[in-house]
Amino acid sequence: MQKTIETVSLPSGVACPTLIVGSVAFDDIVTPAMTGRRILGGSASYASIAASFFAPVRLVAVVGNDFEKEFIDRLENRGICLEGVQHDASGPTFFWAGEYTEDFNVRRTVDIKLNVFENFRPVLPESYQSVPYVLLGNIGPDLQMHVLNQMRGDAFVVADTIDLWIKTRHGELLEVVRKIDCYAINDSEATLMTGESNTIKAGWRLLELGPKMAIIKKGEHGAYLFHSEGLFALPAYPVTDLHDPTGAGDSFVGALLGYLAAVNDTSYAALKQAMLYATATASLTVEAFSCDGLEKAGPEAIVDRYNTLLGMISI
Amino acid sequence: MQKTIETVSLPSGVACPTLIVGSVAFDDIVTPAMTGRRILGGSASYASIAASFFAPVRLVAVVGNDFEKEFIDRLENRGICLEGVQHDASGPTFFWAGEYTEDFNVRRTVDIKLNVFENFRPVLPESYQSVPYVLLGNIGPDLQMHVLNQMRGDAFVVADTIDLWIKTRHGELLEVVRKIDCYAINDSEATLMTGESNTIKAGWRLLELGPKMAIIKKGEHGAYLFHSEGLFALPAYPVTDLHDPTGAGDSFVGALLGYLAAVNDTSYAALKQAMLYATATASLTVEAFSCDGLEKAGPEAIVDRYNTLLGMISI
Numbered sequence: 001m002q003k004t005i006e007t008v009s010l011p012s013g014v015a016c017p018t019l020i021v022g023s024v025a026f027d028d029i030v031t032p033a034m035t036g037r038r039i040l041g042g043s044a045s046y047a048s049i050a051a052s053f054f055a056p057v058r059l060v061a062v063v064g065n066d067f068e069k070e071f072i073d074r075l076e077n078r079g080i081c082l083e084g085v086q087h088d089a090s091g092p093t094f095f096w097a098g099e100y101t102e103d104f105n106v107r108r109t110v111d112i113k114l115n116v117f118e119n120f121r122p123v124l125p126e127s128y129q130s131v132p133y134v135l136l137g138n139i140g141p142d143l144q145m146h147v148l149n150q151m152r153g154d155a156f157v158v159a160d161t162i163d164l165w166i167k168t169r170h171g172e173l174l175e176v177v178r179k180i181d182c183y184a185i186n187d188s189e190a191t192l193m194t195g196e197s198n199t200i201k202a203g204w205r206l207l208e209l210g211p212k213m214a215i216i217k218k219g220e221h222g223a224y225l226f227h228s229e230g231l232f233a234l235p236a237y238p239v240t241d242l243h244d245p246t247g248a249g250d251s252f253v254g255a256l257l258g259y260l261a262a263v264n265d266t267s268y269a270a271l272k273q274a275m276l277y278a279t280a281t282a283s284l285t286v287e288a289f290s291c292d293g294l295e296k297a298g299p300e301a302i303v304d305r306y307n308t309l310l311g312m313i314s315i
Numbered sequence: 316m317q318k319t320i321e322t323v324s325l326p327s328g329v330a331c332p333t334l335i336v337g338s339v340a341f342d343d344i345v346t347p348a349m350t351g352r353r354i355l356g357g358s359a360s361y362a363s364i365a366a367s368f369f370a371p372v373r374l375v376a377v378v379g380n381d382f383e384k385e386f387i388d389r390l391e392n393r394g395i396c397l398e399g400v401q402h403d404a405s406g407p408t409f410f411w412a413g414e415y416t417e418d419f420n421v422r423r424t425v426d427i428k429l430n431v432f433e434n435f436r437p438v439l440p441e442s443y444q445s446v447p448y449v450l451l452g453n454i455g456p457d458l459q460m461h462v463l464n465q466m467r468g469d470a471f472v473v474a475d476t477i478d479l480w481i482k483t484r485h486g487e488l489l490e491v492v493r494k495i496d497c498y499a500i501n502d503s504e505a506t507l508m509t510g511e512s513n514t515i516k517a518g519w520r521l522l523e524l525g526p527k528m529a530i531i532k533k534g535e536h537g538a539y540l541f542h543s544e545g546l547f548a549l550p551a552y553p554v555t556d557l558h559d560p561t562g563a564g565d566s567f568v569g570a571l572l573g574y575l576a577a578v579n580d581t582s583y584a585a586l587k588q589a590m591l592y593a594t595a596t597a598s599l600t601v602e603a604f605s606c607d608g609l610e611k612a613g614p615e616a617i618v619d620r621y622n623t624l625l626g627m628i629s630i
Contacts, residue, residue: 103512197418199535200553220514221536222550233627235537235548238515272630312548313628315587 005079007053008262008277008299015055015262019128019155020048020254021147022137023117024061024085028097029289031244032104036289040071042094043137043160046247047254049291050281051135052078053299054258058128060084060147064093064116078295083125088116104242124150131155133261135253136180138162141172148179156266158182158257159211160249166192178210181266184253186217199224200231213271215256217249225275229268234275235312237283237305244289248282251294255281255302280305320394322368323577323592323614330370330577334443334470335363335569336462337452338432339376339400343412344604346559347419351604355386357409358452358475361562362569364606365596366450367393368614369573373443375399375462379408379431393610398440403431419557439465446470448576450568451495453477456487463494471581473497473572474526475564481507493525496581499568501532514539515546528586530571532564540590544583549590550627552598552620559604563597566609570596570617595620 007015022044029036044061051057058081063071067087075082097111122143129152136144136159144159151157157180165173166189173193177183183206187199194205199216203226206214214226220239225232256278260266263273280302284294322330337359344351359376366372373396378386382402390397412426437458444467451459451474459474466472472495480488481504488508492498498521502514509520514531518541521529529541535554540547571593575581578588595617599609 198555198557201555218536221533222548224550231553231627232630233537233550233553235539235550238546238548240513240516242513269630276630310630312546313630315547315584315591315625315628 003079005052006299007055008302010054010259010262016133016264017056017058017131018051018133018135018257018261019058019060019124019131020044020051020135020137020257021060021122021144022047022135022139022250023094024063024067025094025096025117026066027095027246027290028111029244029246030099030110032100033243034289036244039290040074041096041246041290043139043250045075046250046285046291047135047137047257048075048080049078049294050251050254050285051258051261052080053281053294053302054255054277055133055261057081057258058084058131060122060124060128062086062088062094062116062120064091065089066092084123084128086120086123088119091115098246100245104245107245122147132264133257134158135257136160136176137250137253141165141169141176144176145172148176156181156260158184158253160184160253161189163189163192174209180211182213182215183209183211184215184217184256186219186249190214190216203231215275217252219245219248223252223275223279225271227268227271232272232275234279234309237279237309238312239283239286241287243287243293245286247291248286251285251291252278252282276306276309277302280309318394320367321614322370323617325369325574325577331448331579332371332373332446333366333448333450333572333576334373334375334439334446335359335366335450335452335572336375336437336459337362337450337454337565338409339378339382340409340411340432341381342410342561342605343426344559344561345414345425347415348558349604351559354605355389356411356561356605358454358565360390361565361600361606362450362452362572363390363395364393364609365566365569365600366573366576367395368596368609368617369570369592370448370576372396372573373399373446375437375439375443377401377403377409377431377435379406380404381407399438399443401435401438403434406430408432413561415560419560422560437462447579448572449473450572451475451491452565452568456480456484456491459491460487463491471496471575473499473568475499475568476504478504478507489524495526497528497530498524498526499530499532499571501534501564505529505531518546530590532567534560534563538567538590538594540586542583542586547587547590549594549624552594552624553627554598554601556602558602558608560601562606563601566600566606567593567597591621591624592617595624
């Protein structure tokens with residue numbers, strides 16, 4: 001029996017499918033307010049759940065022998081296709097333990113165990129290879145390139161990364177960046193990537209590396225879209241109940257890709273709308289551990305926040 | 316002979332006069348790029364020059380025996396009325412020496428000499444007392460209150476402050492804040508004032524202290540307007556050639572007040588427009604020492620940047 005997945009209602013008709021590749025993890029997280037143990041984390045978990053509110057998601061990731069049915073159910077309940085998820089029985093799922101201190105301004109990695117992720121090679125099932133909207137979530141650039149090499153046809157590709165890969169795999173990362181459409185990273189990563197401390201200069205510099213557009217995410221300070229047609233700046237949603245910032249950026253890019261697939265449009269105007277929906281979606285993520293807040297609030301809350309955000313920037 | 320002062324052309328007819336009270340100073344400034352000696356500084360200098368691009372300015376401040384004619388000429392060249400400026404021959408003008416380090420992120424006071432400012436008591440000439448648009452720039456809250464007590468009629472009053480007064484004169488500051496219309500401070504000051512580290516919460520909390528609206532300035536991250544009709548968020552102008560951030564906030568509030576006086580409108584819609592013009596104006600200030608960049612660029616540049624900013628937030 002086909003289950004109906006609640007999504008944001010958009011006047012676009014049938015949404016295109018999306019392909020999301022990244023990590024699935026269990027996280028232990030300590031914030032100034034609370035402690036979460038063994039919560040569902042990883043770039044692909046956040047991104048795929050966020051995207052699922054807009055368009056069908058086909059997920060590529062690896063999980064270990066401790067990835068219980070409740071987590072599989074949770075992803076399937078959002079209609080996420082798990083055909084591309086590898087189950088590696090040789091060990092446990094990728095584990096990350098982190099701590100936020102000083103009023104959420106400092107994030108420290110307490111523990112990290114790659115586990116089955118160490119030997120992960122993403123393999124795209126046949127049905128995934130011509131999906132038109134692709135997100136390369138944060139994984140090593142060699143794995144991101146391996147995904148691109150399996151793609152057929154001309155997909156719109158968004159990629160994210162983290163500072164680790166910029167520092168240790170810069171050359172491989174540049175190869176990936178040259179082949180994608182939209183590079184979406186945070187402000188400190190943009191500085192690290194370009195050597196430019198001014199965020200505006202860094203953004204334009206990113207375009208010189210190859211992508212058609214770049215998004216710089218600034219957390220509570222919003223996000224920029226650098227595009228051949230102009231610069232678009234958006235404030236963050238006014239979150240007053242920050243619970244756990246983990247996954248905000250992953251939810252943002254997931255929702256961004258989901259929206260683009262839902263309207264099947266990658267124009268400048270569509271990208272701006274996608275930024276609004278991405279910001280609205282990410283704001284629900286940070287109000288709880290994992291995607292709990294987002295899943296609970298549902299598509300109506302995303303639309304409410306989209307409208308609030310629209311009001312905040314209307315003159 | 317009446318000289319014509321170039322201002323931003325607005326479809327409002329005749330601008331109302333503004334009253335600006337604050338400090339006039341000489342600054343020595345060291346930035347990662349350059350060193351400026353004895354440049355015209357102080358909250359009232361920045362604010363009055365910025366406001367003069369929109370509406371007539373009547374200035375109240377004190378200068379010392381070293382305030383040469385070139386500086387008087389400079390203010391008069393912007394049409395600023397100096398009837399309320401006290402010339403104290405007993406000593407030199409207020410002096411501040413500061414240094415920006417770590418890519419402009421840290422500002423350190425190297426030297427401060429109050430000089431004639433120490434005994435300053437602002438006195439409003441008769442012709443200033445019923446001016447309808449007033450800016451209480453950064454000076455002690457006792458002096459700000461002394462100005463309010465000399466006002467007749469129902470002016471629209473904007474006030475700024477700095478962390479020093481929040482820490483040392485909190486009670487007096489609260490008295491001032493209770494009597495004003497718009498409290499415009501930066502994000503760290505808002506946190507200090509309210510005890511609330513979340514900027515959104517801090518902004519709404521400021522309204523509980525009395526003012527009808529509050530503006531929180533976030534430098535390169537833009538500004539918020541907290542208003543009974545809603546929350547408005549604006550990004551900063553995309554400055555790529557930061558030269559000296561000193562006076563950005565003062566220019567912002569000066570231009571804000573000037574715009575409101577120019578259109579003689581303090582509605583929510585007018586305040587939003589004022590935020591755009593204030594942001595455009597402040598961006599010209601930070602591209603040079605003192606108000607050099609702003610004065611050189613002139614009203615056309617302010618309008619150009621206003622339009623750029625409008626484009627950046629249009630969806």
